[in-house]
Amino acid sequence: MNGPVVVGVDGSPSSLAAVETAAREAERRGVGLELVHALAWSSGPVPPGVAPWDPDGAGLRDRVNEVLTDAEFRARKVAPQLAVTREVLMGEPVSVLDSEARAASLAVVGSHHVSGLRGLLHGSIAGHLTAHGSCPVLVVRGRQNQTGPVVLADVSTAAREAAGFAFAEASERGVDLVVLHHRHDRRSSAGSLFGLCEKYPEVTVRPRAARGRRHRALAEASVGAQLVVAGVRRWRGTAAALSAPDGRAIVRHAHCSVALVPSGKR
CATH class of the missing domain: 3.40.50.620 (HUPs)
Structure with missing residues (x-):
């Protein structure tokens, strides 16, 4: 767009x-x-x-x-x-x-x-824009690190749109892409990213195992990063991922800016 x-x-x-x-x-x-x-x-x-x-x-x-x-x-x-x-x-x-x-x-x-x-809770500005809008929403927070990597949330829950956005951002910024995954998701995540790796051969992908709860793993990975990209599933006019505790925590506790990339019907 x-x-x-x-x-x-x-x-x-x-x-x-x-x-x-x-x-x-x-x-x-x-x-x-x-x-x-x-x-x-x-x-x-x-x-x-x-x-x-x-x-x-x-x-x-x-x-x-x-x-x-x-x-x-x-x-x-x-x-x-x-x-x-x-x-x-x-x-x-x-x-x-x-x-x-x-x-x-x-x-x-x-x-x-x-x-x-109020801040970034369900029903907030970020949640509303993600649920009803058609473009990604960037929530600016933390220190603006211009050299750190882009972090993609676990691709087992991130939509294809979020993965594509993360690759494009890493390519434009000239930095690595860190992809979080849980142990049981590693094989499926590698397959889902294959086409994007071919499209963006200049992007170095660094898989990172996520231990414990997803939002805690993302918060840890965001330290030193310049951007976290999270897919947001829309369901019945709401940003479902932001409705859940993990989704709210990702935005609230990340140490860098967070891009929320919507998918699904508005």
């Missing part, structure tokens, strides 16, 4: 870190960057002639422009030639990002709450 990289912006340190990562991702993909800020309508009555998105008349427009200007400045420090657009849309952050991400090649969010929403 050649759509832009879309990132939610609310002025928080977490969202600004997401903007910088999103700018790198957009530059790497050769697409534009879209900065999205959501404005909620007032829930109460407003005086005649007063904008419903700024009921107190306190110059919200100026504050929003300041937030977006700061975000664009951060993006251009990372990628000076990047095409950057701004969107200020009415609605809840989840709904706004969901709408904008439908034509995106990648949606990027911070690891902390956005505009009062």
Whole structure:
């Protein structure tokens, strides 16, 4: 998909870190960057002639422009030639990002709450985008290591889309791909990756045995990595993998950014 990289912006340190990562991702993909800020309508009555998105008349427009200007400045420090657009849309952050991400090649969010929403639990921004969107969702967290490997979650549970995404990322970044597997999954994982190894011969694949619970093994593997890629199965309009304790833990405890790659019917 050649759509832009879309990132939610609310002025928080977490969202600004997401903007910088999103700018790198957009530059790497050769697409534009879209900065999205959501404005909620007032829930109460407003005086005649007063904008419903700024009921107190306190110059919200100026504050929003300041937030977006700061975000664009951060993006251009990372990628000076990047095409950057701004969107200020009415609605809840989840709904706004969901709408904008439908034509995106990648949606990027911070690891902390956005505009009062709680963190990355089932029903959160990341979970909602993965369940309803059509593009991968990148959750920015931890230290941004530019030299570590890409880690693919156990391919017995990761969809083909996630494996393909992981190989492509490792190839573009010029790093190794670490593939986690449990002992009984090793033979099936090798077979499922054969075609991708042929497609990306430049990627060195390093199998790694996962001991103990999956989310703990992923957390350990994420130390020193620059990206963890996890497949997310959609089921009845929800991101099933994020609904389970292991799925939530992967996102919450990873030491680096996590790419959630959806598969299945929306």
